[in-house]
Amino acid sequence: MKWEGNRESSNVEDRRGSGGGGGGGFGIGGRSIGIGTVVLALIGWGVFGINPLTTIGVLSGGGSPAPTQQGPAKAPPANDAGAKFVSTVLASTEDVWTDIFTKGGAQYRAPRLVLFTGVTRTACGTGQSAMGPFYCPGDQKVYLDMDFFNTMSRQLGAPGEFARAYVVAHEVGHHVQNLLGxxxxxxAMRGRISEREQNAMSVRLELQADCYAGIWANxxxxxxxxxxxxxxxxxxxAAQQIGDDKLQREATGTVRPDSFTHGSSAQRVRWFTQGYKTGSVQSCDTFQAGSL
Structure with missing residues (x-):
């Protein structure tokens, strides 16, 4: 991936080494959506029989927002190659989605990308590295502990710069979903439908974010x-390695489709490919698709 020399986004906030605002008293409230959340959740499901959604509270609608970090945001160091990479990818998502929104007669509001280690405060509660990268609609920020990229390479079998770019683009895809309503x-449907139906809706949401990542790639x-x-x-x-079926099989030896929250490996690959081949937002309507 020939990314060096391209524009870097100024919408990057570096909280690494700042303590992040951790500490007790800030449970996950509101809703944060993460590409890696199922990794931790499946451990709880396999050992304790706890539903993945309950384990990490990703899809809980209640709770009070935690206060966000106070004071001026700090930019990453100019010589930080990893930060330069994600800043460049973020800048590209800004360019792509600004153009798509403008052509559709709308204005794109770019998200901020927060780099952190360990834990950090968000408008959705306390963000933790164990959740993997995630998007919080409450403050319209993407949160990323870049150690996740090492986890992708060494534990999940998903190396490569563009695999990392896909992660960022997927989370920005959740921001686009937020802007589009x-x-x-x-x-709004949570609490009015069954847990199984909630899981199914979550899968469609995640697969659409994969498709939006494909649009960005195109x-x-x-x-x-x-x-x-x-x-x-x-x-x-990368999409294949983080499919629910693969992660469940590796964690527990069995697969429970009713508990999927992100989609199977085949589904994730299919919808990323759909976005990449078409470059069309209309082609990513997973909610109207008869088959995923």
Whole structure:
């Protein structure tokens, strides 16, 4: 991936080494959506029989927001290669979604990307590294502990720069859903439908974010021609490695489709590919799709 030399986003906030605002008293409240949340959740499900949604509170609608970090936001160091990479990817998502929204007669409001280690305060409660990268609609920020990228490479079998870019683009996809009112409509249904139906809605939400990541890949490649041989395959491999079925099988030896919250490996690959091939928001309507 030929990313060096491209524009970097100024919407990056570096909380690493600042203590992050952790401590007790800040449970997860509101709703945060993360690409890696199922990894921890499945451990709780396999050992204790706790539903993944309950384990980490990702899809809980209640609770009071935690106070966000006070004081001026700090930018990452200029010589931090990892931060430069995610800043460059974020800048590309800003360009792509600004163009798509503008052509649709709307204005795109870019999210901020918060880099942290361990724990950090968010408008959705306390964000933790164990949750993996996640998006909080309460403050419209994407939260990322970049150690997750090491986890992807060493534990999940998903190495590569474009696999990391896919992670960022997926979380930005959740921001797009928030701006379009999609995630709000899904949240409004919670408590009125069964747990199984909630899981199914979560799967559709996550697969749409995968599809939106594919849209970004399509448009960014058209604009920059920065993808190299194997990059798309790297992203598709990442999508496959974090499928619910694969993670459940590795964690417990069994697969329970009714408990899926992010979608199977095949589904995640399919919807990323759908977005990449079409580059069309309309093609990513997972909620109207008869088959995922």
């Amino acid at each position: 999609i995630s709000g409509k899904v949240d 448009h960014s490649q058209q604009a920059k021609s920065w993808l190299e041989q194997g990059d798309i395959e790297s992203a598709m491999n």
